[in-house]
Structures are given as structure tokens and as C-alpha cells.
Amino acid sequence: MMESIDLSLVDWSRAQFAMTAIIHWLFVPITIGITYVIAFTQTIFVKTGNPEWEKISKFWAKLFGINFAIGVGTGVILGLEFGTNWSNYSWLSGDIFGAPLAAEGLMAFLLESTFIAVMFFGWGKISKKFHLLSVYLVAFGASLSALWILVANAWMSYPIGMEFNMDIARHEMVDFWSVLFSPFAVNKFIHTVVSSMGVAAFFMISISSWYLLKNKNILLAKRSIVIASVFGLMASLFTAVSGHQSAYSVAQHQPAKLAAMEGLYQGKEGAGLVGVGILNPSKEIGDDKDEFLMRIEIPKMLSILGYNSMSAYVPGINDLVYGNPERGILSAQEKMAKGKVALQALADYKKAVADGNDSIRDLNKTLFTANYKYMGYGQLDKPEDVIPPIPIVFYAFRIMVIVGGLMILMAMIFLWLGMKNKLEKYKWLLKIGIWMFPISFLASMAGWVVVEVGRQPWTIDGLLATSYSTSNITSTAVLLTFWIFLSVLLALVVAEFKIMLNAIKKGPNQ
Numbered sequence: 001m002m003e004s005i006d007l008s009l010v011d012w013s014r015a016q017f018a019m020t021a022i023i024h025w026l027f028v029p030i031t032i033g034i035t036y037v038i039a040f041t042q043t044i045f046v047k048t049g050n051p052e053w054e055k056i057s058k059f060w061a062k063l064f065g066i067n068f069a070i071g072v073g074t075g076v077i078l079g080l081e082f083g084t085n086w087s088n089y090s091w092l093s094g095d096i097f098g099a100p101l102a103a104e105g106l107m108a109f110l111l112e113s114t115f116i117a118v119m120f121f122g123w124g125k126i127s128k129k130f131h132l133l134s135v136y137l138v139a140f141g142a143s144l145s146a147l148w149i150l151v152a153n154a155w156m157s158y159p160i161g162m163e164f165n166m167d168i169a170r171h172e173m174v175d176f177w178s179v180l181f182s183p184f185a186v187n188k189f190i191h192t193v194v195s196s197m198g199v200a201a202f203f204m205i206s207i208s209s210w211y212l213l214k215n216k217n218i219l220l221a222k223r224s225i226v227i228a229s230v231f232g233l234m235a236s237l238f239t240a241v242s243g244h245q246s247a248y249s250v251a252q253h254q255p256a257k258l259a260a261m262e263g264l265y266q267g268k269e270g271a272g273l274v275g276v277g278i279l280n281p282s283k284e285i286g287d288d289k290d291e292f293l294m295r296i297e298i299p300k301m302l303s304i305l306g307y308n309s310m311s312a313y314v315p316g317i318n319d320l321v322y323g324n325p326e327r328g329i330l331s332a333q334e335k336m337a338k339g340k341v342a343l344q345a346l347a348d349y350k351k352a353v354a355d356g357n358d359s360i361r362d363l364n365k366t367l368f369t370a371n372y373k374y375m376g377y378g379q380l381d382k383p384e385d386v387i388p389p390i391p392i393v394f395y396a397f398r399i400m401v402i403v404g405g406l407m408i409l410m411a412m413i414f415l416w417l418g419m420k421n422k423l424e425k426y427k428w429l430l431k432i433g434i435w436m437f438p439i440s441f442l443a444s445m446a447g448w449v450v451v452e453v454g455r456q457p458w459t460i461d462g463l464l465a466t467s468y469s470t471s472n473i474t475s476t477a478v479l480l481t482f483w484i485f486l487s488v489l490l491a492l493v494v495a496e497f498k499i500m501l502n503a504i505k506k507g508p509n510q
Contacts (some may be wrong), residue, residue: 009475010467013085016482018452020078022445023489027071027496029444032146032193033200034064035139037231041223042135046128056220057135058123059508060204065120066503070496074489085478089459089469096162096173097152100180104148112141146196147189154184157451158253159460164372166349166365171463183249188451191242194235195444198407201232202440205414207504209433212424217507222418225433229415236407243404244305250454251306251314254461256386257454259317260393262302263291267316267324273301276398279391285321285384317390321383332383339378342371376458379465388456396449403443410436 038060045053079101082090090097118126118134155161161178162171173179205228208221251258258264263279264271277295303312315329323331345368352361380386414433417423423430455461459469 006470006475007467009470009473009478012475012478012482013470014466016085016478016485017078017081019482019486020074020081020489021448021452023493024071024074024078025445025448026441026493027067027074028146029196029199029441030064030067030203031071032142033197033231033235034060034067034203035135035142036197037200037204037227038064039132039135039139040231041227042132046132052219052223054123055508056223059220060224061119061135062503063207063500065116066496066499068116070492070499073492077485077489084481085471085473086459086469087471089464091170092464092469093162093171093460096155096159096171096179099173099176100148100152100155104145108141108145108148112138112145115141143193146193150188150192151180151185153451154182154188155179156459157455157461158182158184158249159463166346166368167353169346169350183245184253187242187246187249191239191246191447194242195239195447198232198235198239198411199437199440199444201228201235201411202407202436204228205232205410206434206437209423209430210504211507213427213430213434220508222421222423225414225423226418229411229418233408233411233415236404236411240404240408243401247305248308254454255315256317256320257388257393257450258302258306259315259320260388260390260454261397261450262314263390263394264302264314264316265291265318267314267319267327269303269313270300270311271302271306271314272297272299273305274298274398277394279394281391285317285387317387320386332377332380332386335374335377335386336380336383338371338374339376339380341378342368342375343378345371346375373462376460376463376465379468380457385457388454393450393454396446396453399446400443400450403439403446407436407440407443 038057041053041060042057044050045057082097115134115137118131119138122131122134159171160182161173161175163174164170165172179185204224208224208228211217211221212225247258250261262271262274263277265283265285274292275296275298277297278293280290280293283289283291300310302314303310306312306314313327315324315327319327319329321332323329323334345364349361349364349368352358352364377386410432413429414423417426417429457465457467459466
């Protein structure tokens with residue numbers, strides 16, 4: 001562990017990783033989601049022999065290919081930053097975090113990249129059924145790739161299936177299957193894949209709406225809107241359902257995140273869910289000021305979502321910071337004291353090993369084991385640090401939920417009018433349809449803000465603070481690479497936008 005913390009290094013390392021992740025995520029939902037639509041339209045072509053369906057498949061596959069090719073480059077930079085900027089985290093947990101990332105490269109990406117070649121160069125050159133199989137394998141490979149990355153990410157929020165080796169100060173995996181099938185990993189995978197399908201569906205609706213407004217590629221646009229609306233509606237509904245299970249997991253294992261999501265300072269039984277609210281900007285942890293300037297609350301709903309009970313007690317921010325003995329909740333100060341004991345025991349254990357003192361070694365091993373789960377709290381400066389940034393998490397969660405509801409509504413409207421062949425009569429709706437892609441993407445991005453900002457102050461929940469995860473380098477080095485990476489990544493984004501826009505303008509006949 002580092003003896004002193006360079007906060008500017010921490011801040012710039014976080015800023016660089018956040019910037020890279022945000023830009024990388026611009027490409028991911030389309031890559032994951034649109035492959036299933038392409039596979040579906042290609043299936044219709046194989047079944048019917050109608051060349052119009054093959055034209056539709058080819059067109060959306062072309063846009064997928066552009067997105068995939070440029071998205072890979074951003075992902076490479078993101079992976080490199082674990083070693084360059086977060087080497088302390090990588091050292092401490094590389095045995096666990098690295099395993100799913102290695103599986104992603106060896107299994108998922110290899111499968112996806114191999115059959116992408118068959119998919120793009122096999123039109124009319126191989127049998128229809130084998131070509132169709134390649135399309136499905138590309139879709140499966142994209143989801144498999146997401147699975148391994150999300151398993152690694154989920155472990156950071158719910159560390160499980162490992163033991164801490166005191167001799168080398170590293171986590172070591174002891175149960176791969178518990179890591180793979182943890183509730184956080186399963187929920188995160190399902191929620192991410194289906195929400196990506198929703199974003200990809202509105203990507204198709206957006207482009208198709210533009211075609212209808214321009215009176216171009218009418219048949220492709222109408223058929224694409226109907227199919228995308230079906231996928232978008234099903235995906236958005238299932239995203240909402242899977243969100244309930246995600247909320248339950250967060251309530252059980254990340255109560256500070258749940259409290260921040262709801263701006264809940266005082267714990268209560270039968271807690272309501274804030275549908276719409278404006279936080280009081282002058283509110284501080286522990287004071288008597290009102291939490292909200294305005295709010296509309298759904299009674300009992302937070303207790304139901306978090307604990308499947310209308311009367312369940314939901315811990316608030318004050319409970320988690322100052323403790324609540326009646327509810328069996330330790331204060332952050334008590335956890336910090338236990339964490340410092342664990343860290344000191346680890347240091348004393350290493351010294352005893354070096355000195356050959358077996359009795360002191362065994363004593364400190366016992367002491368460390370008893371306090372290990374609070375190890376990360378010993379790295380915090382003050383009790384209030386256990387709470388993530390409340391306004392960011394609170395508003396991001398509401399953006400995600402509100403836009404998610406809008407996606408369901410718009411998918412229903414587009415599907416109904418598409419089935420009735422009346423879309424061209426509602427130009428105002430088509431104009432909204434064009435904007436639904438960036439709006440739906442906003443919900444996807446807000447969801448990741450809730451996940452990642454809501455996990456703070458931890459890199460590994462309860463075990464490693466973000467401030468102790470960085471590499472032993474200078475903040476100047478990170479600052480320099482921040483601007484270099486930003487320039488490269490923005491160039492890739494601009495390149496994709498221009499290439500994609502050109503491909504859309506040309507349409508399916510080019």
C-alpha cells in the first residue's frame with residue numbers, strides 16, 4: 001500500500017479512465033444489441049428467400065461493422081489503463097479480475113472476430129444456412145464478450161470467490177463459479193445486454209425515421225421500424241424487470257449506494273421511492289435540514305424494491321455514517337477502526353515472517369482474518385467518505401428510469417403506427433424518433449454512472465479504496481496521457497461519425 005496519497009494523481013487517473021470508458025461506451029450498446037436484429041432479419045431472408053430482407057440485413061450489418069471496427073480501438077486503450085494507471089489495484093486483484101478479461105479475449109473476441117469475417121465476406125459465397133449461423137455466432141460472441149467484462153466489473157462491487165494471501169498481499173481466486181454466477185454478475189449481464197438491445201433498436205428507429213422524412217428507402221425504413229420497435233419494447237420492458245433484481249442486490253450488499261440513489265438520510269421502515277425530486281444543495285450529512293426542495297414519492301416502494309417487503313427497514317445515510325445499534329448497523333468510524341487493525345496486522349504479520357517469529361505471525365494472522373472484511377475502511381480519512389457523491393447518483397438514477405419509461409412508450413407508439421402503416425402521417429413523431437437514439441443512449445450512460453460513481457469510494461467494495469488503487473507514477477504523466485488519449489479517441493469518434501453518416505446517406509443500395 002502507498003504511505004501517502006497524491007490526490008491530483010488519483011483525480012487525473014479517475015478522469016482519464018472515466019473519459020476513456022465514456023467514449024468506449026459510445027460504441028458498445030450498438031455492437032451488442034444490433035447483431036440480434038441482423039440475425040433476425042437474415043433468418044427471415046433464409047426462410048422466405050425475399051431479397052428485400054437480405055438488403056435490410058446487409059445495410060444494418062454495414063453500420064454494425066463500422067461501429068465495431070472503431071469501438072475495438074477504444075477498448076484497447078481502456079484495457080491498457082489498468083496496467084498504466086491502476087497497477088496497485090491490478091496487483092492486489094489481478095488473479096481474479098484478470099481471469100474473465102483473459103477469457104473475453106481468448107473465447108469471446110476470438111469467436112466474434114472470426115465469424116465477423118465470415119459474416120461480411122460470405123454474402124452469396126457460402127450456403128445461406130452457414131452464413132446465417134455466422135451471424136448468430138457474431139451476436140453470441142458480442143454477448144459473451146460483454147459477459148466476461150461484466151463479471152470482472154461485478155466482482156468489484158461484490159467481491160466473492162477469493163481468499164487474501166497475506167504473504168504476497170494479493171487476492172487469489174478459490175471459486176471461479178461463484179465469481180461467474182454471483183447475483184451482481186448475473187443481474188449486470190442481463191440488464192446490460194437487454195438495455196443495449198433497446199439502445200440499438202432506437203438507433204435503427206432514428207435512422208429509419210430520417211429516411212421516412214426524406215422519403216428515401218421507404219420499405220427498408222418501415223420494416224426496420226416495426227422490427228426495431230418489437231425488439232425495443234421487449235428489451236425496455238425486460239430492462240425494467242431486471243432493474244428490480246438489481247435494486248434488490250444493491251440493497252443487500254451496497255446500502256450506501258441505495259441511500260445515495262434515493263437521497264435517503266434517515267433510515268425508515270416502509271420507505272418510499274422518490275419518483276421526481278430536487279435535492280437540497282445545502283444539505284450536509286448529519287444536519288437537520290430537509291433533504292429535498294421538492295419531491296414526489298411512491299409510498300413503500302423502496303422497501304419493496306430493496307427487500308421485497310412493504311415494511312422493511314431501509315438504512316439511511318446517517319445510519320451508515322454514524323451507526324444504528326438498534327438495527328445492528330456499525331458506524332463508519334467503527335469500521336475504520338477495524339480496517340486499521342487489519343492493515344496493521346498485515347504489516348506486523350509480514351515483519352514477523354521476516355523475523356521468523358511464528359507466534360507473532362499466527363497472532364496477527366488471526367487478528368487480520370477477524371477484521372479483513374473492513375480492510376478498505378482503514379484507508380479512508382473520515383466517516384463521511386463511505387457515502388458516494390449523492391447528487392450525481394441521485395439524478396443519474398432518475399434520468400435512467402424516466403428515459404427508460406419514455407423508451408417503452410415510444411416503442412409502443414412506433415410499433416402500433418408501424419403495424420398500421422401510418423408512420424408517414426405523423427412527421428412530428430418521426431422527428432422525435434430521430435432524437436430517441438441519443439436520448440436512449442443517455443439512459444444507458446446514466447445507468448453506468450449510477451453503478452460506477454455509486455460504488456465510490458471503493459475500487460473493490462469495502463476492501464480497497466480508489467485512492468489506494470493508482471500506480472506509483474506522477475500526476476503529470478497521467479495528465480499528459482489524458483490529453484493524448486482524449487485527442488486520439490475524439491479523432492476516432494469524429495471518424496466514425498463521418499463514416500457512419502456517409503453510409504447512412506448512401507443507404508442500402510451502395
